[in-house]
Amino acid sequence: MKLDLKVDVHHLTRVEGHGNIHVKIRNGVVEEAAWEVVETPRFFEVMLKGRKWDEAGILTARICGICSIGHTLASVRATEHAFGVEVPEVAQKLRMLAKHGETLSSHYLHLFFLAAPDFLGLPSVIPLVESNPGIVAIAARLKGNANRLCDLVAGRTTHPVSIHVGGMAMMPDQRKLLAFRDEMLRNLPDVLATIELFKTIELPDFARETEFVSLRGETNYPFIGGDLISSDGFYKPESEYRSMTNEYVVDHSTSKWCKLSRNSFAVGALARVNNNYHLLHPEAVKVAEMFGLSPVNHNPFMNNIAQLVECVHCTYESVALIEEIAALPATVKTKAAVKPIAGIGVGAVEVPRGILYHEYEYDKDGRVVKANCIIPTTQNNANIYDDMGELAKKFAVKGMTDSKLELLCSMLVRAYDPCISCSVH
Amino acid sequence: MKYLSIEPLRPKIAVFDFTDCEGCELQLANKEETLADFIKVIEIVNFREVSSIKDDNYDIAFIEGAISRADEIERLLEIRKRAKTLVAFGSCACFGGVNRIKNQHNLSKANQEVYGDLQKDTMPVRAVKEIVSVDMEIPGCPVNKEEVERIVQCLIWEATFPFPVYPVCFECRQRFTTCLFEMGEICLGSITAGGCNAPCPAGGLGCWGCRGMAAAANIDEYFEVAKNYGFSRSDVIEKMNFFGGFRSITGAK
Numbered sequence: 063m064k065l066d067l068k069v070d071v072h073h074l075t076r077v078e079g080h081g082n083i084h085v086k087i088r089n090g091v092v093e094e095a096a097w098e099v100v101e102t103p104r105f106f107e108v109m110l111k112g113r114k115w116d117e118a119g120i121l122t123a124r125i126c127g128i129c130s131i132g133h134t135l136a137s138v139r140a141t142e143h144a145f146g147v148e149v150p151e152v153a154q155k156l157r158m159l160a161k162h163g164e165t166l167s168s169h170y171l172h173l174f175f176l177a178a179p180d181f182l183g184l185p186s187v188i189p190l191v192e193s194n195p196g197i198v199a200i201a202a203r204l205k206g207n208a209n210r211l212c213d214l215v216a217g218r219t220t221h222p223v224s225i226h227v228g229g230m231a232m233m234p235d236q237r238k239l240l241a242f243r244d245e246m247l248r249n250l251p252d253v254l255a256t257i258e259l260f261k262t263i264e265l266p267d268f269a270r271e272t273e274f275v276s277l278r279g280e281t282n283y284p285f286i287g288g289d290l291i292s293s294d295g296f297y298k299p300e301s302e303y304r305s306m307t308n309e310y311v312v313d314h315s316t317s318k319w320c321k322l323s324r325n326s327f328a329v330g331a332l333a334r335v336n337n338n339y340h341l342l343h344p345e346a347v348k349v350a351e352m353f354g355l356s357p358v359n360h361n362p363f364m365n366n367i368a369q370l371v372e373c374v375h376c377t378y379e380s381v382a383l384i385e386e387i388a389a390l391p392a393t394v395k396t397k398a399a400v401k402p403i404a405g406i407g408v409g410a411v412e413v414p415r416g417i418l419y420h421e422y423e424y425d426k427d428g429r430v431v432k433a434n435c436i437i438p439t440t441q442n443n444a445n446i447y448d449d450m451g452e453l454a455k456k457f458a459v460k461g462m463t464d465s466k467l468e469l470l471c472s473m474l475v476r477a478y479d480p481c482i483s484c485s486v487h
Numbered sequence: 488m489k490y491l492s493i494e495p496l497r498p499k500i501a502v503f504d505f506t507d508c509e510g511c512e513l514q515l516a517n518k519e520e521t522l523a524d525f526i527k528v529i530e531i532v533n534f535r536e537v538s539s540i541k542d543d544n545y546d547i548a549f550i551e552g553a554i555s556r557a558d559e560i561e562r563l564l565e566i567r568k569r570a571k572t573l574v575a576f577g578s579c580a581c582f583g584g585v586n587r588i589k590n591q592h593n594l595s596k597a598n599q600e601v602y603g604d605l606q607k608d609t610m611p612v613r614a615v616k617e618i619v620s621v622d623m624e625i626p627g628c629p630v631n632k633e634e635v636e637r638i639v640q641c642l643i644w645e646a647t648f649p650f651p652v653y654p655v656c657f658e659c660r661q662r663f664t665t666c667l668f669e670m671g672e673i674c675l676g677s678i679t680a681g682g683c684n685a686p687c688p689a690g691g692l693g694c695w696g697c698r699g700m701a702a703a704a705n706i707d708e709y710f711e712v713a714k715n716y717g718f719s720r721s722d723v724i725e726k727m728n729f730f731g732g733f734r735s736i737t738g739a740k
Contacts (some may be wrong), residue, residue: 075539078509102506102556108597109588124585127510173538186538191526206519217690220629224690231691311605372492420726483509
């Protein structure tokens with residue numbers, strides 16, 4: 063077969079950070095299909111050395127502008143484990159609410175601003191401001207509600223200020239919280255409209271058998287802490303995250319890569335849904351069923367749908383959480399006392415793009431001796447690479463063009479919603 | 488859309504990111520209640536994080552991030568040539584931001600520690616103005632979108648934006664926020680440039696100076712005040728070096 067194709071994407075658009083795609087097909091045979099991360103390294107693990115315990119969360123929030131709440135949560139959890147601090151229950155609820163706010167904000171950002179334009183044949187969401195203001199208004203309402211919820215609970219959406227080691231700095235105004243619950247319920251028709259919009263899109267027909275790694279929920283769909291599980295049957299406590307990630311350095315990328323029982327594995331919304339489907343809110347399960355998403359789904363493009371399912375889950379969970387928090391006395395203690403001791407602690411948190419680990423070793427004065435952060439996209443990079451090869455092979459067929467293949471490869475990377483600068487921290 | 492029968496400029500805007508977290512550019516897509524209007528008054532021609540259009544013909548370039556690799560210097564020089572107005576956008580671009588903490592460490596040891604034998608290109612972190620001339624600086628970690636909106640309005644009407652000369656401390660007082668010093672926390676609010684509306688102290692965290700030094704800061708007096716609250720000179724300097732905006736005082740790299 064005479065089929066020659068070439069894709070060269072320098073600095074892929076509508077993703078967070080800098081990555082390149084190279085695909086070369088000659089006579090129908092895939093000679094190269096590469097995903098390359100070229101982001102500038104920042105050396106956060108080195109910057110953390112010598113910093114005080116109450117600075118680690120503020121500093122590591124700056125690893126990522128989108129999931130800074132998740133980084134702060136993983137950071138304070140690692141520090142609390144190192145010092146043996148018990149976090150008050152109300153603070154745990156407030157943290158979960160902030161987490162849901164971030165998941166909603168990030169997922170809506172990805173679904174509307176980063177992913178949807180491909181399916182609508184547009185370069186960005188900007189032309190929709192004129193051509194379909196209704197959709198833009200829905201996106202703005204849903205994302206705005208989530209961001210303002212984060213502002214209220216965490217003090218600020220990007221780089222939060224109220225999540226401290228030991229708990230939360232303060233109880234947010236409970237009347238304002240209840241107003242958010244009402245707004246979320248009022249916005250349910252917008253959520254339905256979003257589901258309808260995504261029903262009209264056609265995902266590429268592609269699957270590759272993949273290992274999925276996430277937190278393992280026991281009674282609740284998991285977001286903060288707990289055991290780790292892989293769909294291939296691996297099962298580890300949080301503290302043994304290194305044996306779940308096996309990070310290594312590669313020549314062609316400034317991000318590290320990870321592997322487990324195979325050459326690569328995936329984390330993220332699809333991994334969480336695949337591994338914890340039975341713990342989703344019933345309304346979220348209904349949406350999963352509408353899209354034929356059931357475990358274990360091996361189509362990476364379904365990560366978009368898994369995010370949508372999680373939006374429904376987080377909306378209903380947030381409403382319930384707000385009611386629980388609002389029923390508590392406003393004077394309830396939100397923060398435990400912290401006394402630094404020498405020790406090591408790990409914090410695992412499911413951030414929007416997958417499972418995130420922070421580990422710190424402290425000296426007796428509470429200064430960081432050693433730090434390690436393993437980012438979701440770092441774990442996904444090898445999987446994206448392997449998918450790319452398989453995708454190129456599958457679509458190296460008659461009628462395929464350079465531009466069609468470029469779009470497919472770009473959509474594949476975007477489906478993972480990669481946080482590339484995060485992965486090169 | 489005319490204002491007082493005058494057609495406003497619709498500047499072509501580009502957003503570029505370097506060594507950073509991309510949190511400042513994300514603010515451009517936030518504050519959803521005015522987002523549609525914000526997009527209508529400008530023309531976004533190059534903004535990799537949200538659009539696939541890449542047009543090198545722009546009036547205003549927003550530069551996000553610090554500079555820490557040779558290819559970043561090349562890209563920045565090229566942007567400087569094309570942009571009529573170049574804006575350092577966020578604390579990383581203005582001062583180096585938290586990235587500058589890296590400069591306190593030995594770089595080759597850092598590289599060895601993170602990447603082992605497969606080391607990556609890197610160099611000491613620098614602010615944008617240490618490489619090219621900058622027409623305007625918008626500090627903040629992250630920037631405050633409300634302030635950015637007002638600045639962009641001024642750019643459209645070719646008016647000068649009056650950056651506040653008062654410190655963050657002033658904004659806490661307007662919000663009736665309890666003083667963080669009184670709560671036992673270190674706070675640089677009385678010597679840090681205002682304009683953020685003081686979200687950190689309101690959320691229970693002292694100001695760590697992400698917007699850099701206020702115009703009329705009395706640093707000697709500040710060291711005395713901090714001492715009275717139990718914070719040593721080195722405690723204060725450690726915080727001043729967190730975002731890199733007080734290097735004229737601390738002499739940090």
